[in-house]
Amino acid sequence: PAATLDEVVALCKRRGLIFPASEIYGGIANTYDYGHYGVLLKRNVSDLWWKAMIQERDDIVALDSAIIQHPRTWEASGHLAGFSDPLVQCLGKCKRRFRLDTLQEEAEARGEDPETVKCPVCGGDLTEPRAFNLMFQTTIGPVQEDGSTVFLRPETAQGIFLDFKTTLSFARKKPPFGIAQIGKSFRNEITPANFIFRTLEFEQMEMEFFVPPDEAQQWYEYWCQERLNWYTRLGIRSENLRLRPHDPEELSHYSSGTSDVEYLYAGTWRELEGVANRGNFDLTQHSEYSGKNLEYKDPQTGEGYLPHVIEPAAGLGRTVLALLCDAYDEDEIGGEKRTVLRLHPSVAPVKVAVLPLLRKDGHPEKAREIYLELRKRMSTEYDEGGNIGKRYRRQDEIGTPYAVTVDHQTLEDGTVTLRDRDSLTQERIPVEGIADELEGRVTNRT
Numbered sequence: 250p251a252a253t254l255d256e257v258v259a260l261c262k263r264r265g266l267i268f269p270a271s272e273i274y275g276g277i278a279n280t281y282d283y284g285h286y287g288v289l290l291k292r293n294v295s296d297l298w299w300k301a302m303i304q305e306r307d308d309i310v311a312l313d314s315a316i317i318q319h320p321r322t323w324e325a326s327g328h329l330a331g332f333s334d335p336l337v338q339c340l341g342k343c344k345r346r347f348r349l350d351t352l353q354e355e356a357e358a359r360g361e362d363p364e365t366v367k368c369p370v371c372g373g374d375l376t377e378p379r380a381f382n383l384m385f386q387t388t389i390g391p392v393q394e395d396g397s398t399v400f401l402r403p404e405t406a407q408g409i410f411l412d413f414k415t416t417l418s419f420a421r422k423k424p425p426f427g428i429a430q431i432g433k434s435f436r437n438e439i440t441p442a443n444f445i446f447r448t449l450e451f452e453q454m455e456m457e458f459f460v461p462p463d464e465a466q467q468w469y470e471y472w473c474q475e476r477l478n479w480y481t482r483l484g485i486r487s488e489n490l491r492l493r494p495h496d497p498e499e500l501s502h503y504s505s506g507t508s509d510v511e512y513l514y515a516g517t518w519r520e521l522e523g524v525a526n527r528g529n530f531d532l533t534q535h536s537e538y539s540g541k542n543l544e545y546k547d548p549q550t551g552e553g554y555l556p557h558v559i560e561p562a563a564g565l566g567r568t569v570l571a572l573l574c575d576a577y578d579e580d581e582i583g584g585e586k587r588t589v590l591r592l593h594p595s596v597a598p599v600k601v602a603v604l605p606l607l608r609k610d611g612h613p614e615k616a617r618e619i620y621l622e623l624r625k626r627m628s629t630e631y632d633e634g635g636n637i638g639k640r641y642r643r644q645d646e647i648g649t650p651y652a653v654t655v656d657h658q659t660l661e662d663g664t665v666t667l668r669d670r671d672s673l674t675q676e677r678i679p680v681e682g683i684a685d686e687l688e689g690r691v692t693n694r695t
């Protein structure tokens with residue numbers, strides 16, 4: 250059976266992966282902090298995205314653009330006028346505000362009529378919806394005066410469009426080529442919803458792929474497939490992933506085709522990533538608003554044109570949540586209940602734990618020696634506290650695929666036991682060459 254969100258949330262809290270932010274002050278809605286193992290997990294995911302986009306290709310370059318851009322950016326992109334959601338307020342006791350579309354989605358997911366939603370907190374009736382812009386606004390300088398209003402970016406994509414021409418000038422690329430970046434985006438999300446699925450600040454992994462207009466459809470299809478496959482390579486079960494093309498009436502005004510990569514979060518299909526064929530909307534808008542010619546000039550024909558753009562836009566937090574939901578499992582060992590994260594080794598926060606069987610007889614010294622060797626090559630943890638079963642269980646809960654145990658035999662014949670998190674097999678392997686052996690297992694595990 251699929252893990253419930255509550256089970257995943259409880260595990261994250263128990264092991265300090267992810268927990269509510271500002272907790273000592275009572276927390277702040279839709280905002281979470283990542284602790285040690287959560288950070289390692291999240292970083293592994295963003296590193297793998299980066300690897301797939303940059304290291305393993307020669308047609309995409311990297312960018313890290315500013316969070317606060319010139320305010321005209323958001324006029325041109327349409328965010329200032331159009332990036333709003335219908336907001337409703339509770340007329341009952343609690344008076345809280347919600348995004349209507351989120352309430353309706355949640356109702357639909359529960360099998361209820363989305364047209365007759367009530368306040369999810371107190372059950373009261375709701376006001377008629379009014380538009381509410383999702384961008385956070387702030388000011389540059391000490392006083393709020395004309396022209397000082399700026400916005401925290403609600404997506405990383407626009408920074409890429411602004412730098413399109415600059416990037417072209419030094420990247421030595423021509424369409425089809427892409428620009429990728431990972432960074433924080435901000436949206437004024439007011440409906441409390443589903444742990445880290447929808448948060449006020451979140452990291453996006455976005456890539457804008459610029460192509461000759463007649464190749465747009467073909468590249469759109471390519472990226473839909475490519476992005477879906479990336480999630481299976483992270484170890485997410487393919488039956489829990491799907492590509493859902495948007496209906497024509499669901500499409501954004503600029504898009505001639507969008508498909509969502511969806512994950513079956515705790516029994517409900519929800520968006521993990523959007524892949525959109527944006528046409529030349531963005532470059533057209535920024536050309537017009539900036540007065541700069543953003544055309545690409547083909548050096549052979551001498552002809553200029555605005556490339557079309559295919560955009561895979563993923564959320565790092567949503568990917569982490571999908572991984573956690575997919576990996577969460579409970580089983581029994583010797584009649585005892587065990588919680589285990591069956592994470593693929595490539596994303597697991599810790600790849601191997603080194604454990605001395607006893608806290609004496611030279612076990613800790615030998616174990617530390619092995620630990621110091623292994624940690625040069627991979628994320629490794631040393632743990633000597635508590636009985637061995639407890640220590641295994643702790644590693645199981647954070648998804649560590651391997652544990653190496655040092656016992657009296659190690660000191661005699663130079664072998665250790667290697668325990669596998671999933672099969673629970675324990676085999677003896679030599680200490681000699683153990684880093685190569687483990688590295689091989691971590692990279693080749695399917």
Ligand code: ATP
Pocket residue numbers: 404436438445446447448449450451453520521522523562563564565566567
């Ligand atoms: P939704 O409809 O769920 O609000 P969206 O279609 O507005 O998402 P996009 O603008 O396409 O999302 O953003 C691309 C990706 O960024 C999403 O697929 C998601 O992974 C991530 N994302 C967007 N908003 C949030 C948020 N508030 N919290 C966490 N991740 C988000």
